[in-house]
Amino acid sequence: MVRIDERSREMVPETKDRILEAALAVFGEKGYHNATMAEIAEAAAVGKGTLYWYFPSKEKLFSGMIDHGLGLLERNLMAIITDRTLSFPSLFKRIVGYYLEFAYTHRHLARIFLNSMHSLDGNGEIQDQFLQLHNRFNKLNSELIQRGRQEGFLRPDLELERVETVLAGLLSGFIGRCILIEGDHQLAEETDFMYDCFLNGLGAR
Amino acid sequence: MVRIDERSREMVPETKDRILEAALAVFGEKGYHNATMAEIAEAAAVGKGTLYWYFPSKEKLFSGMIDHGLGLLERNLMAIITDRTLSFPSLFKRIVGYYLEFAYTHRHLARIFLNSMHSLDGNGEIQDQFLQLHNRFNKLNSELIQRGRQEGFLRPDLELERVETVLAGLLSGFIGRCILIEGDHQLAEETDFMYDCFLNGLGAR
Amino acid sequence: MVRIDERSREMVPETKDRILEAALAVFGEKGYHNATMAEIAEAAAVGKGTLYWYFPSKEKLFSGMIDHGLGLLERNLMAIITDRTLSFPSLFKRIVGYYLEFAYTHRHLARIFLNSMHSLDGNGEIQDQFLQLHNRFNKLNSELIQRGRQEGFLRPDLELERVETVLAGLLSGFIGRCILIEGDHQLAEETDFMYDCFLNGLGAR
Amino acid sequence: MVRIDERSREMVPETKDRILEAALAVFGEKGYHNATMAEIAEAAAVGKGTLYWYFPSKEKLFSGMIDHGLGLLERNLMAIITDRTLSFPSLFKRIVGYYLEFAYTHRHLARIFLNSMHSLDGNGEIQDQFLQLHNRFNKLNSELIQRGRQEGFLRPDLELERVETVLAGLLSGFIGRCILIEGDHQLAEETDFMYDCFLNGLGAR
DNA sequence: CATGAATGAGATTTCATTCAT
DNA sequence: GATGAATGAAATCTCATTCAT
Numbered sequence: 001m002v003r004i005d006e007r008s009r010e011m012v013p014e015t016k017d018r019i020l021e022a023a024l025a026v027f028g029e030k031g032y033h034n035a036t037m038a039e040i041a042e043a044a045a046v047g048k049g050t051l052y053w054y055f056p057s058k059e060k061l062f063s064g065m066i067d068h069g070l071g072l073l074e075r076n077l078m079a080i081i082t083d084r085t086l087s088f089p090s091l092f093k094r095i096v097g098y099y100l101e102f103a104y105t106h107r108h109l110a111r112i113f114l115n116s117m118h119s120l121d122g123n124g125e126i127q128d129q130f131l132q133l134h135n136r137f138n139k140l141n142s143e144l145i146q147r148g149r150q151e152g153f154l155r156p157d158l159e160l161e162r163v164e165t166v167l168a169g170l171l172s173g174f175i176g177r178c179i180l181i182e183g184d185h186q187l188a189e190e191t192d193f194m195y196d197c198f199l200n201g202l203g204a205r
Numbered sequence: 206m207v208r209i210d211e212r213s214r215e216m217v218p219e220t221k222d223r224i225l226e227a228a229l230a231v232f233g234e235k236g237y238h239n240a241t242m243a244e245i246a247e248a249a250a251v252g253k254g255t256l257y258w259y260f261p262s263k264e265k266l267f268s269g270m271i272d273h274g275l276g277l278l279e280r281n282l283m284a285i286i287t288d289r290t291l292s293f294p295s296l297f298k299r300i301v302g303y304y305l306e307f308a309y310t311h312r313h314l315a316r317i318f319l320n321s322m323h324s325l326d327g328n329g330e331i332q333d334q335f336l337q338l339h340n341r342f343n344k345l346n347s348e349l350i351q352r353g354r355q356e357g358f359l360r361p362d363l364e365l366e367r368v369e370t371v372l373a374g375l376l377s378g379f380i381g382r383c384i385l386i387e388g389d390h391q392l393a394e395e396t397d398f399m400y401d402c403f404l405n406g407l408g409a410r
Numbered sequence: 411m412v413r414i415d416e417r418s419r420e421m422v423p424e425t426k427d428r429i430l431e432a433a434l435a436v437f438g439e440k441g442y443h444n445a446t447m448a449e450i451a452e453a454a455a456v457g458k459g460t461l462y463w464y465f466p467s468k469e470k471l472f473s474g475m476i477d478h479g480l481g482l483l484e485r486n487l488m489a490i491i492t493d494r495t496l497s498f499p500s501l502f503k504r505i506v507g508y509y510l511e512f513a514y515t516h517r518h519l520a521r522i523f524l525n526s527m528h529s530l531d532g533n534g535e536i537q538d539q540f541l542q543l544h545n546r547f548n549k550l551n552s553e554l555i556q557r558g559r560q561e562g563f564l565r566p567d568l569e570l571e572r573v574e575t576v577l578a579g580l581l582s583g584f585i586g587r588c589i590l591i592e593g594d595h596q597l598a599e600e601t602d603f604m605y606d607c608f609l610n611g612l613g614a615r
Numbered sequence: 616m617v618r619i620d621e622r623s624r625e626m627v628p629e630t631k632d633r634i635l636e637a638a639l640a641v642f643g644e645k646g647y648h649n650a651t652m653a654e655i656a657e658a659a660a661v662g663k664g665t666l667y668w669y670f671p672s673k674e675k676l677f678s679g680m681i682d683h684g685l686g687l688l689e690r691n692l693m694a695i696i697t698d699r700t701l702s703f704p705s706l707f708k709r710i711v712g713y714y715l716e717f718a719y720t721h722r723h724l725a726r727i728f729l730n731s732m733h734s735l736d737g738n739g740e741i742q743d744q745f746l747q748l749h750n751r752f753n754k755l756n757s758e759l760i761q762r763g764r765q766e767g768f769l770r771p772d773l774e775l776e777r778v779e780t781v782l783a784g785l786l787s788g789f790i791g792r793c794i795l796i797e798g799d800h801q802l803a804e805e806t807d808f809m810y811d812c813f814l815n816g817l818g819a820r
Numbered sequence: 821c822a823t824g825a826a827t828g829a830g831a832t833t834t835c836a837t838t839c840a841t
Numbered sequence: 842g843a844t845g846a847a848t849g850a851a852a853t854c855t856c857a858t859t860c861a862t
């Protein structure tokens with residue numbers, strides 16, 4: 001009659017969401033170390049102890065928030081890239097456009113994502129998580145590039161890694177602008193520009 | 206620009222350098238928050254109190270270290286860009302090549318530099334310093350781009366800001382690789398590739 | 411002595427027993443402070459809130475558990491000592507034998523009992539309870555000793571308190587061994603030895 | 616010129632002693648868990664942080680205090696037992712007398728020592744330390760017993776372990792009285808009584 | 821100039837207890 | 842009667858900073 005559930009605590013999804021939202025806001029605003037659990041609790045309108053009912057440590061809360069937030073980005077990008085009906089130009093624009101749109105609508109997450117690449121802020125486990133995350137996104141970008149090659153849009157002689165670096169750099173640059181510059185962005189134009197730039201460069205003629 | 210208001214604090218340059226080196230090593234290895242003044246003091250082989258003779262706070266030490274380290278990069282880039290005898294292709298390669306070489310030989314600094322772009326690590330004052338730093342580097346890049354335009358190497362119709370973003374993104378991508386990937390890099394090749402990519406893109410034909 | 415002032419709290423005896431058993435197991439295994447109400451609830455297969463239906467606080471649960479567990483020991487020892495048909499040697503062996511047997515079959519309780527003597531674990535109220543408990547057991551031991559005296563088995567010149575101390579010490583030593591040493595003990599032999607030791611000492615001849 | 620001592624922090628013996636004294640007083644009064652670092656700091660008239668300059672954790676402070684305090688007892692008992700000029704009766708009385716005297720003058724330590732035998736208060740490492748401590752004292756007692764045997768004062772047929780248990784029990788009983796009962800004790804008389812009791816028992820004749 | 825023992829504000833974390841369901 | 846999500850007081854511990862020497 002009484003069931004002991006030693007696996008996981010009973011959780012109220014609504015509360016968990018409030019905590020994740022608050023964590024995103026506070027971590028995104030002040031960074032991992034400058035954010036305090038007290039602030040997050042206040043932002044989530046729960047007691048400090050409640051945070052620990054849902055996440056065993058500050059670290060896991062941060063990491064859970066990352067998974068929660070960037071999981072959406074990853075899944076959506078996955079959905080786009082596995083759509084085999086899109087030709088490379090459309091695919092590129094869909095992917096890059098979604099990156100930008102996501103950055104635009106989730107600035108906090110985007111900032112954390114950019115920071116995470118070379119950051120030493122967190123501790124070992126968080127670093128690991130970020131490393132794996134970047135590997136997954138890189139693999140996704142790599143897939144995009146290979147589609148471009150197969151369809152003959154990209155120079156076939158180039159080392160894959162270098163092309164990945166170019167794409168990652170461009171994304172990082174433009175996502176960074178979405179974060180830094182307030183006001184609205186012409187995402188579609190920006191995307192077209194990136195496509196043009198990626199394929200044809202910025203040289204005259 | 207030269208301030209002489211650190212009134213009567215007598216300093217031994219040798220000691221100050223040791224501290225700056227130690228700060229670079231420790232901050233570069235562990236990040237701002239995970240580094241402790243005790244560690245830096247030990248690495249510099251001075252007492253903790255001595256750090257405070259030379260720098261009034263952890264924050265100022267960090268910021269002083271940045272100025273010290275990236276000042277060299279900035280001055281050398283300045284020297285290159287003010288050389289009006291170089292044509293755009295040489296200029297581009299000299300600038301970009303020096304960025305990469307610097308990143309390669311000063312990994313800690315390069316990592317801190319990349320982190321700093323979107324980081325929330327430090328507090329307000331450090332953020333400000335980083336903002337100004339990035340503005341200066343961006344101005345420098347902007348200068349390079351405008352030389353390219355004037356000499357007719359770059360499409361004249363493009364918004365300057367976008368081109369800046371592309372250049373910054375490419376640099377960020379390739380500097381990131383210098384940091385992440387151990388072993389030696391073919392910096393000259395990499396530079397040529399970036400030039401090619403920047404002007405002609407990666408599209409077939 | 412029987413109080414009926416726990417007014418209208420309706421309790422299911424079966425549940426209360428499960429809680430007491432669980433409390434004994436957990437407190438006995440980890441001590442008062444290292445045991446948590448959550449653990450006890452889980453061990454009892456009830457919700458945390460249920461503990462508070464039966465006991466108003468952790469402290470009272472602990473203290474209730476002591477009464478419940480050691481009450482049995484006390485009542486049985488009482489039954490033995492009030493048996494006026496036994497001569498001192500039999501009485502001593504019955505009493506001591508029962509102490510050892512009880513310690514052997516209720517290690518957790520025995521450990522708690524031994525700890526309690528000089529422990530500072532709980533707070534004031536628990537200390538008081540332990541003090542009274544030890545006074546009662548001491549009175550019981552005292553009774554045994556006086557029977558020995560009356561029947562001429564013990565030296566009549568000795569201060570009662572000292573003899574009590576000797577008996578308590580011996581019990582504490584041998585009960586401690588029951589707890590520390592796994593495997594089976596020859597309780598009957600041990601009891602005989604204690605009797606011999608108590609009366610004749612361990613000196614040669 | 617500058618020596619980096621990575622082994623251990625520079626410590627002021629006077630301060631360390633104040634801390635150890637304070638720790639003894641507070642732990643001895645309230646037990647491990649009920650004592651707080653804040654209280655100990657206040658009792659030692661130092662800042663909370665200073666405790667951590669001298670001891671890396673509450674646990675190590677406790678454990679350091681034990682070593683410091685009981686080390687004296689152990690060394691002095693060792694000195695007595697290695698004196699081969701003493702015959703068993705004198706040796707026994709010197710040893711037991713010193714135990715009692717120590718308990719009498721260091722009640723806090725004695726209480727902690729008695730508690731420690733079966734306590735579950737501390738955590739794993741502290742338990743280990745106590746285990747080793749008790750083993751060492753037991754070995755010492757064992758040595759005393761064997762001297763008694765060799766010199767023909769003790770029955771040769773008895774199992775050593777049982778005799779150890781008797782001695783430990785007696786000590787525990789009488790040390791316990793020193794702690795519990797205020798006012799002065801006739802330590803010499805008590806010692807003589809223990810000797811008598813140990814050798815001849817308390818039986819009539 | 822240099823030192824490092826001392827400090828205490830502030831952070832994370834635990835857990836007995838409550839109460840709406 | 843029973844539950845377990847929620848709470849917050851209180852504890853441990855860190856570390857930038859100070860200051861007497």
